[in-house]
Amino acid sequence: MGRTSDARSKILSAAQSLIELRGYSALGVAEICKTAGVPKGSFYYFFESKEGLALAVLDEHWAAQRGDWDRLLRSDQEPLLRLRQLFEETAAAQRAGQATCGTVSGCMFGNLTLELSNQTEAIRQRLQEIFDAQVDMVQEVITAAQQRGDVTVVDTREAARSVVAQLEGQVLFAKLYNNTASLGALWLNCLALLGARAPEPEVAAV
Amino acid sequence: MGRTSDARSKILSAAQSLIELRGYSALGVAEICKTAGVPKGSFYYFFESKEGLALAVLDEHWAAQRGDWDRLLRSDQEPLLRLRQLFEETAAAQRAGQATCGTVSGCMFGNLTLELSNQTEAIRQRLQEIFDAQVDMVQEVITAAQQRGDVTVVDTREAARSVVAQLEGQVLFAKLYNNTASLGALWLNCLALLGARAPEPEVAAV
Numbered sequence: 001m002g003r004t005s006d007a008r009s010k011i012l013s014a015a016q017s018l019i020e021l022r023g024y025s026a027l028g029v030a031e032i033c034k035t036a037g038v039p040k041g042s043f044y045y046f047f048e049s050k051e052g053l054a055l056a057v058l059d060e061h062w063a064a065q066r067g068d069w070d071r072l073l074r075s076d077q078e079p080l081l082r083l084r085q086l087f088e089e090t091a092a093a094q095r096a097g098q099a100t101c102g103t104v105s106g107c108m109f110g111n112l113t114l115e116l117s118n119q120t121e122a123i124r125q126r127l128q129e130i131f132d133a134q135v136d137m138v139q140e141v142i143t144a145a146q147q148r149g150d151v152t153v154v155d156t157r158e159a160a161r162s163v164v165a166q167l168e169g170q171v172l173f174a175k176l177y178n179n180t181a182s183l184g185a186l187w188l189n190c191l192a193l194l195g196a197r198a199p200e201p202e203v204a205a206v
Numbered sequence: 207m208g209r210t211s212d213a214r215s216k217i218l219s220a221a222q223s224l225i226e227l228r229g230y231s232a233l234g235v236a237e238i239c240k241t242a243g244v245p246k247g248s249f250y251y252f253f254e255s256k257e258g259l260a261l262a263v264l265d266e267h268w269a270a271q272r273g274d275w276d277r278l279l280r281s282d283q284e285p286l287l288r289l290r291q292l293f294e295e296t297a298a299a300q301r302a303g304q305a306t307c308g309t310v311s312g313c314m315f316g317n318l319t320l321e322l323s324n325q326t327e328a329i330r331q332r333l334q335e336i337f338d339a340q341v342d343m344v345q346e347v348i349t350a351a352q353q354r355g356d357v358t359v360v361d362t363r364e365a366a367r368s369v370v371a372q373l374e375g376q377v378l379f380a381k382l383y384n385n386t387a388s389l390g391a392l393w394l395n396c397l398a399l400l401g402a403r404a405p406e407p408e409v410a411a412v
Contacts, residue, residue: 023321025231103324113382114320115229118309127382161388162395165375172374173367176319176333182367189368192398 008046010036015057020097020105023115024054054112055126061108062130073137079145080196083138083163084187090167091183094174106175110168135160142194152195162193214252216242221263226303226311229321230260260318261332267314268336279343285351286402289344289369290393296373297389300380312381316374341366348400358401368399 014036018027029050033040047053072085098104105111109130117124139160145151153159166189173182191198220242224233235256239246253259278292304310311317315336323330345366351357359365372395379388397404 022325023229023231025229025321026325105324106320110378111320113378114312114317115231117382118311119228119232124382124384131379131382158391161379162372162376162391165379165388165391166368166372167375168378169371169373169375170368172316172319172378173337173371176323176330176337178330182371185364185368185371189399192401193395195398 007036007038007042010038011043011046011053012056012060015053016061016108019054019057019112020108021101024050024112025115029053051120051122054116054123058109058112058123058126058130062133066133069134069137073141078150079141079148080150080191080194082141083190087167087183087186087190090171090186091180094171094180094183098178098180104174104178104180107168107171110171131164134164138163145194145196150196153193159194163190166190166193213242213244213248216244217249217252217259218262218266221259222267222314225260225263225318226314227307230256230318231321235259257326257328260322260329264315264318264329264332264336268339272339275340275343279347284356285347285354286356286397286400286404288347289396293373293389293392293396296377296392297386300377300386300389304384304386310381310384310386313374313377316377337370340370344369351400351402356402359399365400369396372396372399 011032015027015032018032018035027050029043030040032053033043043053047056068089069086072089073082075082075085077085094104094106109127112123113127113131117127135157139156142151142153142156142159142163146153146156151159167186170182170186170189174180188198190196217238221233221238224238224241233256235249236246238259239249249259253262274295275292278295279288281288281291283291300310300312315333318329319333319337323333341363345362348357348359348362348365348369352359352362357365373392376388376392376395380386394404396402
């Protein structure tokens with residue numbers, strides 16, 4: 001059992017790296033297995049199809065990211081500062097990826113949404129669930145901020161969607177220009193979108 | 207000459223439709239020629255490679271869209287209302303695309319940025335030029351609004367980038383959920399990002 005689950009995780013990890021570098025459509029199962037160092041037969045033991053693998057990669061990636069978002073967005077900090085930390089850690093993760101592989105790889109969920117959501121309904125649905133969950137988590141923080149009178153926004157759902165949309169748009173630019181500097185705008189843009197003022201005086205000077 | 211340039215434009219038009227439906231990587235030259243109804247030999251008469259075709263598709267698509275953006279963003283309306291019209295026409299174009307092919311296909315430039323910008327430097331550079339030009343045009347409007355005292359934002363370049371980022375992020379959601387309703391948030395979000403008030407009383411009630 002140790003060896004077979006090892007093969008599954010090698011395939012998942014190879015697929016995740018290859019998808020980040022080259023997208024999904026350009027990949028073949030043979031190449032994924034070669035990169036993973038496992039025989040092609042193993043692939044179909046663990047995954048029904050390449051689409052099945054893509055769903056597993058999304059699940060795995062979201063399980064890890066959801067853990068990070070939980071830690072950041074459900075901390076005991078002031079609500080708006082939790083959002084600021086989310087942006088800072090997102091920028092740090094993109095910089096770390098750039099340092100490792102030479103280019104900003106962006107957000108896997110955004111990448112696969114634009115590459116694939118029109119092509120496979122199963123992947124579209126999974127990506128919808130992931131973005132719904134992200135918007136839920138951001139909305140929870142905005143609602144907490146609203147209850148404290150920190151924001152003037154009324155529709156917290158739409159506001160949360162707008163914050164995540166701004167995040168995806170700026171990460172798109174970071175990928176396009178291979179430069180994470182644009183992510184520095186996220187925090188003040190978020191405050192503007194929420195009708196909030198910076199919760200700490202020194203932040204306003206950023 | 208009539209026939210050859212006809213073949214070129216058939217190839218471009220087939221490639222644009224196929225890229226909108228299925229992205230770039232999933233396509234082959236043979237399929238593009240078959241859809242265009244031209245012999246494969248014609249392809250290499252007009253285009254050096256599939257990458258060369260992608261660049262031509264981007265140029266053609268931007269030439270058309272730049273014309274629309276010019277008309278909207280350089281009209282003699284109040285500056286902020288020009289931005290509102292850009293959002294309205296963007297939403298209308300996405301709705302029209304959805305009515306024609308059943309799904310919201312999103313922004314071709316955003317789609318290809320996330321699919322390809324890490325893979326081919328020529329395409330990355332062309333997409334950078336296109337987004338630079340979009341940000342230039344939006345910045346020009348924001349500067350005009352700033353001169354009239356309609357907005358409080360200071361860094362017009364960063365503000366323009368944020369407006370375009372928000373547009374790309376909301377178009378991503380429209381594609382993901384196959385629903386253009388999220389685009390309705392663009393106008394009020396733009397006002398928030400620019401530190402502006404709605405220029406006409408009835409707009410505030412939207």
